[in-house]
Amino acid sequence: MRKLTCLTAVALLLTALFLAPTGALAADKIVIGVPTSLNFLEGKEANNSVKLAVDEINKAGGVKVGGKMLPFVVESIDIRDAAPGVPVPEALLGIEKLILEKKPNALVVGPFRSEALLAGMDMLAKHKVPLLGTIAMSPKTEAKVASDPKYKYVFRVSLDAKYFVGYIAGVMGFLGKEFGFNKVFIMNQDVAWARATAGIMTKIFEGKLKWKVVGHETFPTGASDFAPALMKAKMAGAQVIMPVFDMPQSGILVKQWKAMKVPALMAGFISPLTGPGAWKTFDGKIGGALNAIFELGNIPSAKYPPSKKYYDAYQAKYGVPLEAGHGPAPSYASVYLLKAAIEKAGSLDPDAIVAALKATDAQGVMGHIKFSKGNQLIYGNDPQKEALGCFFQWTDDGKRLIVYPPAIAEGTIKLPAGMKAAK
Amino acid sequence: MLEGTLIYGFINSVILMLVALGFSVTFGISGVANFAYGALYIMTGYLSWLGLHSLGLPYWVAAPLAVVVTGAVAAMIYWFILLRVRGLVVSEVIATFGVGLAILELFRSLGFIGFEYTLPPIIDASVMIGDTYVDAQRLCIVATGILLAAFLWFFTHYTKTGLAFRGIAQDERTALTLGINGDKVAALSVAFGAGYGALAALVILPLGTIAVNEGYNVLVNALAVCIVGGLGSTVGIIVASFLIGFAQILTSTYLETSWMMIVSLVAILAILVIKPSGLFGHQKQLEERI
Numbered sequence: 025m026r027k028l029t030c031l032t033a034v035a036l037l038l039t040a041l042f043l044a045p046t047g048a049l050a051a052d053k054i055v056i057g058v059p060t061s062l063n064f065l066e067g068k069e070a071n072n073s074v075k076l077a078v079d080e081i082n083k084a085g086g087v088k089v090g091g092k093m094l095p096f097v098v099e100s101i102d103i104r105d106a107a108p109g110v111p112v113p114e115a116l117l118g119i120e121k122l123i124l125e126k127k128p129n130a131l132v133v134g135p136f137r138s139e140a141l142l143a144g145m146d147m148l149a150k151h152k153v154p155l156l157g158t159i160a161m162s163p164k165t166e167a168k169v170a171s172d173p174k175y176k177y178v179f180r181v182s183l184d185a186k187y188f189v190g191y192i193a194g195v196m197g198f199l200g201k202e203f204g205f206n207k208v209f210i211m212n213q214d215v216a217w218a219r220a221t222a223g224i225m226t227k228i229f230e231g232k233l234k235w236k237v238v239g240h241e242t243f244p245t246g247a248s249d250f251a252p253a254l255m256k257a258k259m260a261g262a263q264v265i266m267p268v269f270d271m272p273q274s275g276i277l278v279k280q281w282k283a284m285k286v287p288a289l290m291a292g293f294i295s296p297l298t299g300p301g302a303w304k305t306f307d308g309k310i311g312g313a314l315n316a317i318f319e320l321g322n323i324p325s326a327k328y329p330p331s332k333k334y335y336d337a338y339q340a341k342y343g344v345p346l347e348a349g350h351g352p353a354p355s356y357a358s359v360y361l362l363k364a365a366i367e368k369a370g371s372l373d374p375d376a377i378v379a380a381l382k383a384t385d386a387q388g389v390m391g392h393i394k395f396s397k398g399n400q401l402i403y404g405n406d407p408q409k410e411a412l413g414c415f416f417q418w419t420d421d422g423k424r425l426i427v428y429p430p431a432i433a434e435g436t437i438k439l440p441a442g443m444k445a446a447k
Numbered sequence: 448m449l450e451g452t453l454i455y456g457f458i459n460s461v462i463l464m465l466v467a468l469g470f471s472v473t474f475g476i477s478g479v480a481n482f483a484y485g486a487l488y489i490m491t492g493y494l495s496w497l498g499l500h501s502l503g504l505p506y507w508v509a510a511p512l513a514v515v516v517t518g519a520v521a522a523m524i525y526w527f528i529l530l531r532v533r534g535l536v537v538s539e540v541i542a543t544f545g546v547g548l549a550i551l552e553l554f555r556s557l558g559f560i561g562f563e564y565t566l567p568p569i570i571d572a573s574v575m576i577g578d579t580y581v582d583a584q585r586l587c588i589v590a591t592g593i594l595l596a597a598f599l600w601f602f603t604h605y606t607k608t609g610l611a612f613r614g615i616a617q618d619e620r621t622a623l624t625l626g627i628n629g630d631k632v633a634a635l636s637v638a639f640g641a642g643y644g645a646l647a648a649l650v651i652l653p654l655g656t657i658a659v660n661e662g663y664n665v666l667v668n669a670l671a672v673c674i675v676g677g678l679g680s681t682v683g684i685i686v687a688s689f690l691i692g693f694a695q696i697l698t699s700t701y702l703e704t705s706w707m708m709i710v711s712l713v714a715i716l717a718i719l720v721i722k723p724s725g726l727f728g729h730q731k732q733l734e735e736r737i
Contacts, residue, residue: 214705
């Protein structure tokens with residue numbers, strides 16, 4: 025009987041140790057998990073940015089937790105969800121593997137595909153691991169967080185489709201006012217966030233802006249010949265083509281637009297067009313295209329010095345400039361947000377960290393940092409009040425000129441050669 | 448609109464023909480199934496890119512070198528893998544498809560994903576045809592397509608090796624009695640087909656980016672053209688390329704671009720139901736079963 029009691033006690037002790045909060049066991053370090061598509065540009069540079077922030081923080085002494093200074097440690101895993109054909113469950117398995125094996129105190133960056141993030145929210149709630157997502161963009165995650173407290177562990181530091189739409193609507197409004205344009209052709213990739221963006225923009229064009237949507241084409245991920253659609257846009261008399269793509273092949277759309285001399289302004293988001301390297305990659309055939317940068321810091325702005333400081337620090341550490349327009353800056357900011365939250369919470373308890381993150385009110389590389397009720401970082405037009413995304417235009421000599429929003433604009437939008445205003 | 452549709456439909460048809468010619472040489476003419484064809488096509492693109500950007504070679508060195516290496520790799524695939532399963536069609540398909548998967552996924556896992564993987568166009572300009580602007584690279588594709596189709600016809604009708612290809616396709620045992628070394632010719636045909644695919648890649652890939660998934664699309668398109676045209680018929684391949692090519696562009700122009708991708712698949716299904724040997728195929732065994 026005594027032997028049985030002893031064995032039971034040992035078993036209970038081992039179970040308690042196994043089930044104990046990870047923070048209590050890993051008290052000598054704070055583990056940041058980075059589960060994302062590491063082979064994709066945004067994932068690679070977001071991961072680099074997390075490491076940059078971690079290096080800076082560790083060099084400065086680490087994170088103060090209950091009177092003790094602990095270093096950050098980064099554990100990354102490639103969940104490949106951005107690659108065409110990779111099923112969502114496979115991406116979720118990768119995240120769960122990271123959670124179970126490395127026992128991270130928080131996750132940063134996260135899935136590319138909103139489908140994967142939405143499906144993974146229950147798992148994050150089950151394991152009580154905070155995630156500061158910086159890539160997936162569907163507004164549905166925010167709605168889920170706001171409607172059910174069990175999803176409180178999911179934060180989004182990057183722009184979501186709703187805010188992106190706000191920036192596009194602002195630019196289109198300007199184009200209508202300045203050049204008299206009112207006919208748009210929409211082209212988007214067949215993925216959740218791009219479909220959502222195109223859908224909302226169609227309503228805005230036809231409602232608030234009073235534009236005519238003269239055509240709408242959806243392309244499967246991986247498509248690389250846009251000539252038939254460009255021909256349709258030309259024949260339909262489009263004055264603006266609004267692309268919404270995050271696949272590597274989409275950059276070629278602008279090159280084909282140039283080659284076919286389609287007399288419509290290209291204004292939207294094409295992920296390969298965001299970085300300075302695009303000029304060389306696309307043989308300088310992208311002049312005049314307007315492209316979004318989802319988060320300030322992914323492009324430096326002299327009018328908001330923290331963005332430039334981060335951009336320059338990235339280049340100094342890795343020897344190459346940032347190319348991605350979505351992900352890296354909020355990933356860098358997320359590590360600092362996490363540091364501040366842990367120090368405020370004074371422990372590694374996930375609920376305390378989440379409560380502290382929710383109360384964040386500070387300046388960061390993208391502007392002012394404050395979360396909504398649904399844990400979405402609030403984006404706007406003034407870096408002192410909200411975080412910022414922006415639009416830039418490729419000039420004919422290969423420079424990226426920020427043209428929107430007005431608070432950080434370095435110049436005004438110019439029509440490419442061969443295009444005329446409609447008024 | 449119609450003018451543009453006709454021009455781009457013609458160009459798209461030539462692209463399909465170019466993609467299918469190499470596959471046809473091995474699968475249709477010499478009877479060897481090389482389902483690694485799409486992977487070899489993409490490999491040419493990556494090898495040329497590596498030659499240009501990693502080794503710093505000029506394009507006129509990097510591109511031919513990539514074609515030669517692709518051909519050599521294809522010959523090795525035959526010699527080390529296909530030779531053991533030669534004659535067992537299902538095993539040939541499984542083996543080559545497996546090799547293709549391995550090549551493509553190897554590139555993916557090595558990080559060859561990104562917009563920077565592009566090849567330079569042969570002529571970097573735009574040309575006006577009627578009221579339609581066409582980039583000169585597409586005209587280069589048309590010229591290359593005509594040249595390669597003409598050469599293939601000449602090669603298989605007037606050269607000893609080409610006749611040997613056809614010989615083993617018609618009856619390998621009889622060919623053997625005439626002194627044709629079946630294994631040697633089959634290896635050559637795999638390398639020759641891959642070389643054709645490599646040449647097609649060099650002119651087609653500058654239109655877009657080099658992407659792993661394109662390897663699968665190339666294989667599907669090549670298969671569709673060969674099945675619809677009829678295995679072993681060069682004329683069939685040309686006709687099928689134009690049928691599918693125009694159908695794709697018309698679908699994209701008058702319906703939705705996203706539907707363009709299923710045209711090849713519908714064509715395969717339709718021809719298998721109506722005439723399984725293909726429009727110009729002469730496989731009596733298949734026809735007699737219907």
